[in-house]
Amino acid sequence: MSGLELNRITKRFGAVAAVDDVSLTVPQGTFVCLLGPSGCGKTTLLRMIAGLEDPTSGEISIDGEPLNDTPAHKRDFGMVFQSLALFPHLSVGENIAYPLRIRGRPSSEQASRVKELLELVHLPGIEKRAVTQLSGGQRQRVAIARALAVSPKLFLLDEPLSALDAKLREAMQVELRQLQQQLGITTIVVTHDQREAMSMSDQIVVMSEGRIQQMARPIDMYRNPANAFVADFLGQANLIDARADGPDALVPGGRIPGLSLACPGSRISVRPEDVVVTTAENGSIRARVGFIRDMGASIEIHLDGEGVRYVAIASPQARPDCRVGDTVGLSIPAEACVVFESGKG
Amino acid sequence: MRRMPPERAADYYPIAYPALMLGLFFVVPFAIMLAISFFQRVQGGFYEPAFTFANYGRFLSVFFGEVLVFSLVLAALVSAVCLLLGVPFTYFLTKLSRKAQVFWLVALLGVLSLSEVIIGFAWSTLLSRTAGLSNLLVAIGFMDRPDAWTPGFGAVLTGLVYQAFPYTVLVLYPSFSRLDPSLMEASRTLGASPLKAFFTVVLPVLRKTLIATFIIVFIFALGAYLLPQILGRPQHWTLSVLITDQAVYQSNMPFAAAMAVFLVVASLSLVLVVAALNRKGAGQ
Amino acid sequence: MSAHWPKRLFLSALAVFLALPIIVIAGVALNEKKTLAFPPEGFSLGWYAQVFTDEGWRAALVHSVLVATAAAAISVSIAVPIAWFLWRRVAPWARIVEVLGLAPFILPPVITALGALSFWATTGFYGQPWTVVISHGIFFVSLPLVTVTLGFATIDREIIEAGMTMGADDRTLLKTVVFPLVRPYIISGFAFAFVLSLNEYIVAYMTVGFTLETIPIKIFNALRYGYTPTMASVSVFFVLVAVVVFGLVARFGDLPKLLGAWSEGDKG
Numbered sequence: 028m029s030g031l032e033l034n035r036i037t038k039r040f041g042a043v044a045a046v047d048d049v050s051l052t053v054p055q056g057t058f059v060c061l062l063g064p065s066g067c068g069k070t071t072l073l074r075m076i077a078g079l080e081d082p083t084s085g086e087i088s089i090d091g092e093p094l095n096d097t098p099a100h101k102r103d104f105g106m107v108f109q110s111l112a113l114f115p116h117l118s119v120g121e122n123i124a125y126p127l128r129i130r131g132r133p134s135s136e137q138a139s140r141v142k143e144l145l146e147l148v149h150l151p152g153i154e155k156r157a158v159t160q161l162s163g164g165q166r167q168r169v170a171i172a173r174a175l176a177v178s179p180k181l182f183l184l185d186e187p188l189s190a191l192d193a194k195l196r197e198a199m200q201v202e203l204r205q206l207q208q209q210l211g212i213t214t215i216v217v218t219h220d221q222r223e224a225m226s227m228s229d230q231i232v233v234m235s236e237g238r239i240q241q242m243a244r245p246i247d248m249y250r251n252p253a254n255a256f257v258a259d260f261l262g263q264a265n266l267i268d269a270r271a272d273g274p275d276a277l278v279p280g281g282r283i284p285g286l287s288l289a290c291p292g293s294r295i296s297v298r299p300e301d302v303v304v305t306t307a308e309n310g311s312i313r314a315r316v317g318f319i320r321d322m323g324a325s326i327e328i329h330l331d332g333e334g335v336r337y338v339a340i341a342s343p344q345a346r347p348d349c350r351v352g353d354t355v356g357l358s359i360p361a362e363a364c365v366v367f368e369s370g371k372g
Numbered sequence: 373m374r375r376m377p378p379e380r381a382a383d384y385y386p387i388a389y390p391a392l393m394l395g396l397f398f399v400v401p402f403a404i405m406l407a408i409s410f411f412q413r414v415q416g417g418f419y420e421p422a423f424t425f426a427n428y429g430r431f432l433s434v435f436f437g438e439v440l441v442f443s444l445v446l447a448a449l450v451s452a453v454c455l456l457l458g459v460p461f462t463y464f465l466t467k468l469s470r471k472a473q474v475f476w477l478v479a480l481l482g483v484l485s486l487s488e489v490i491i492g493f494a495w496s497t498l499l500s501r502t503a504g505l506s507n508l509l510v511a512i513g514f515m516d517r518p519d520a521w522t523p524g525f526g527a528v529l530t531g532l533v534y535q536a537f538p539y540t541v542l543v544l545y546p547s548f549s550r551l552d553p554s555l556m557e558a559s560r561t562l563g564a565s566p567l568k569a570f571f572t573v574v575l576p577v578l579r580k581t582l583i584a585t586f587i588i589v590f591i592f593a594l595g596a597y598l599l600p601q602i603l604g605r606p607q608h609w610t611l612s613v614l615i616t617d618q619a620v621y622q623s624n625m626p627f628a629a630a631m632a633v634f635l636v637v638a639s640l641s642l643v644l645v646v647a648a649l650n651r652k653g654a655g656q
Numbered sequence: 657m658s659a660h661w662p663k664r665l666f667l668s669a670l671a672v673f674l675a676l677p678i679i680v681i682a683g684v685a686l687n688e689k690k691t692l693a694f695p696p697e698g699f700s701l702g703w704y705a706q707v708f709t710d711e712g713w714r715a716a717l718v719h720s721v722l723v724a725t726a727a728a729a730i731s732v733s734i735a736v737p738i739a740w741f742l743w744r745r746v747a748p749w750a751r752i753v754e755v756l757g758l759a760p761f762i763l764p765p766v767i768t769a770l771g772a773l774s775f776w777a778t779t780g781f782y783g784q785p786w787t788v789v790i791s792h793g794i795f796f797v798s799l800p801l802v803t804v805t806l807g808f809a810t811i812d813r814e815i816i817e818a819g820m821t822m823g824a825d826d827r828t829l830l831k832t833v834v835f836p837l838v839r840p841y842i843i844s845g846f847a848f849a850f851v852l853s854l855n856e857y858i859v860a861y862m863t864v865g866f867t868l869e870t871i872p873i874k875i876f877n878a879l880r881y882g883y884t885p886t887m888a889s890v891s892v893f894f895v896l897v898a899v900v901v902f903g904l905v906a907r908f909g910d911l912p913k914l915l916g917a918w919s920e921g922d923k924g
Contacts, residue, residue, distance in 0.1 A: 373819075373826050373830075373834075375746055376745065377745060378745050386740055386741045387741040387747075390735070390738045393730075397772075397775070397791065398759070398768075398771070398794050399756065401774055401775035402771050404774040404775055404778050405767075405775075464667060466917070473917075474911050474912065477902075478903050479899070480674075481902040482895060482898040482899045482902060485851045485852050485854075486894070487871075487872040488857055488872075489872045489875045489876045490681075490855070490872070490875065490891040490894060490895075491677070493681070493875060493879055493888075493891065494677030494681045495677055496879075497677075497681060497694070498677050498680045500692070505676075534673070534674070534677070545916060545917065546915070549916070549917035550916075591762070594764055595764025595766060597858055598857060612766040615766050616766060616769075620865070625773075625777075628770060629770060632766065632767050632770045635764055635767060639763055639764060643762060
């Protein structure tokens with residue numbers, strides 16, 4: 028088996044299980060995002076992979092070789108830290124050369140590798156600069172270059188882009204993904220930003236309370252969340268309690284025709300872009316408009332159907348003709364609904 | 373290099389040497405001093421092992437009581453004056469540019485590190501009749517003829533404030549420089565004048581620091597041993613001077629040790645008060 | 657904004673207060689004759705030269721510098737392992753050692769002095785020149801202890817972890833990351849201990865007061881038994897040493913941060 032394999036990993040801090048019985052396979056060359064709210068155990072999991080924490084139980088192996096007893100400094104992984112952790116007493120070039128220097132590589136090799144890496148991250152010629160003189164984005168790139176210096180088997184990043192402003196973050200997401208594809212390196216990124224996870228990864232692993240909730244390709248996870256937690260965390264979702272009524276489902280304010288429920292009471296998830304706002308006569312659900320957010324590229328409408336909040340997102344072309352206080356109709360196609368058994372999630 | 377409890381014997385090596393040094397050359401001397409405080413003095417400046425409370429019994433004299441009260445009042449006065457000067461000074465200092473701050477800090481450290489001997493000598497010169505300030509005042513016509521201001525209580529107080537002032541500022545400095553400037557700005561936007569904002573926001577926020585500093589400087593002043601001798605008369609001698617005097621000139625080590633133990637207990641209880649205050653304030 | 661002059665006046669008055677004694681002793685050292693008059697009568701740099709030419713003063717100066725250098729080295733050698741151990745290990749009991757290191761400086765100095773006197777007298781080494789080196793070394797542990805502890809506290813744990821993931825073992829990390837980062841704090845700690853030991857009187861007096869003359873002891877003796885302007889010139893010389901040393905600390909390190917302020921970067 029080539030790639031990283033986690034087998035029933037658990038990490039306890041006292042009585043609390045930060046990571047609880049996690050098994051995961053990351054095939055060679057893939058880009059995986061560990062996604063979840065803060066405190067879900069994703070960083071602890073990453074740190075165990077890096078060797079910075081010891082699992083309480085379970086095995087970690089890479090390419091079939093067990094890793095548990097290998098200390099962090101012998102794993103040959105590259106890691107980018109949330110704080111970036113650039114050495115303040117070393118220049119940019121010295122930072123990047125550090126892993127080569129402590130391995131005793133000749134200085135000519137160090138210099139040429141540093142040059143190569145700086146070109147790779149689009150910062151040629153700044154070897155002599157002090158790390159304190161760099162901008163946030165430059166520091167980011169230097170940290171990435173340093174982590175890649177010894178061509179690691181595994182590239183780990185802990186919230187690497189969280190310190191950057193929104194625009195730069197988007198640009199770096201693209202760049203990071205391109206870099207990973209160019210090098211074909213197995214990469215694991217920890218993030219709490221679902222847009223970041225959606226835009227970069229081959230696979231997303233959603234975690235909550237130390238457990239894996241779902242692992243899937245981004246678009247599959249978006250379309251078919253395994254439970255209400257995933258539906259809500261990855262993008263926006265209308266989570267509605269529904270009751271079976273023959274071939275239809277009864278929801279607050281009306282019904283969803285053609286959605287047959289196996290269980291009499293279920294919870295369904297509908298993406299806001301699948302909720303169509305129409306006239307009271309045409310919709311199958313009646314709701315009152317409570318609030319409209321016009322964000323230019325899209326319009327978000329918050330509605331109240333029998334005390335339950337619905338959110339609809341429409342494109343400017345399909346701008347619905349409604350104002351705050353109007354009673355309108357909603358139509359939700361049955362095929363856009365994901366049904367969870369009640370009680371779960 | 374993960375932060376973990378020591379496991380193997382070798383993990384303890386780094387702490388062994390400091391523990392040994394401090395144990396042998398600080399704890400043991402302290403214990404010997406404690407033992408001597410219960411010993412008996414014999415003629416010729418020596419002492420012999422005994423277990424007597426007689427040395428502590430001597431505290432119950434009027435003379436000792438006066439010295440103790442004088443020491444405490446003097447230390448409190450010095451601490452109060454230092455805070456009165458030091459609080460506004462430190463506040464202004466932290467508002468200066470980084471460069472100006474460094475200049476002042478170097479100057480303060482320079483004065484702080486000055487030997488008590490040098491401070492005492494300098495002030496005794498400055499307050500003397502031949503070389504002192506009074507000459508200056510005569511020159512500009514404020515006084516008819518030069519006068520000696522030392523020895524005297526004013527000279528002792530001035531010297532001690534001079535010595536303790538840099539210390540006060542350096543104790544206050546961290547809290548003041550970490551004080552969030554937006555607190556002042558917020559109170560200004562809420563209608564407080566700078567002076568009012570200082571009294572209603574800065575001082576209350578730093579109340580615990582101020583109390584702690586008062587006590588720390590108080591202990592510092594309580595330790596003064598040379599300035600009262602150089603700048604004062606015998607009635608201005610403090611407990612520390614008395615200890616030195618008994619130990620060196622009267623050769624009464626047991627009594628000196630008993631006084632030192634008493635001074636430690638007094639200082640330590642004050643330190644514990646500070647620690648308790650700080651712990652209470654840690655939640656802030 | 658309100659007028660700045662009250663603030664300026666206040667700061668200037670304090671500056672004068674702090675500088676005045678030093679100006680006066682610098683002045684009296686310029687007297688032509690052996691008198692402590694101010695303003696000086698006549699002009700002579702002879703008293704300044706005396707610090708180095710007079711055998712007694714020169715010897716005292718050499719003693720002071722030797723004692724201070726050795727004592728500061730001892731202080732640093734005790735303080736660094738404590739700070740290192742507390743940073744490196746989870747060992748709450750080791751705080752006791754830290755408190756022992758800080759105690760001599762918090763307690764009135766006469767106590768440490770009397771303790772030292774009792775100890776050296778009991779062990780029979782009283783009066784040996786090296787006893788003051790050890791007693792000073794213990795007395796000033798707190799200074800490097802405070803600065804070096806601060807130095808370790810400024811090392812971001814993630815930096816150490818980054819080094820680990822890049823392949824550095826403990827020894828390599830110590831050499832290439834930890835030590836370079838705390839070195840300025842060790843040097844400042846040494847500087848503080850050195851300057852304070854130079855100026856220390858009572859511990860020196862109670863350990864070697866009758867056998868070894870350091871500068872403070874010699875000045876004090878001169879105060880008792882006969883004033884000479886050399887006292888003034890040597891005091892000025894000591895002030896200069898202190899200012900130069902702390903100036904160097906400020907030049908090569910972040911002095912405000914060393915004294916507990918946030919560093920410039922932290923302010924954002």
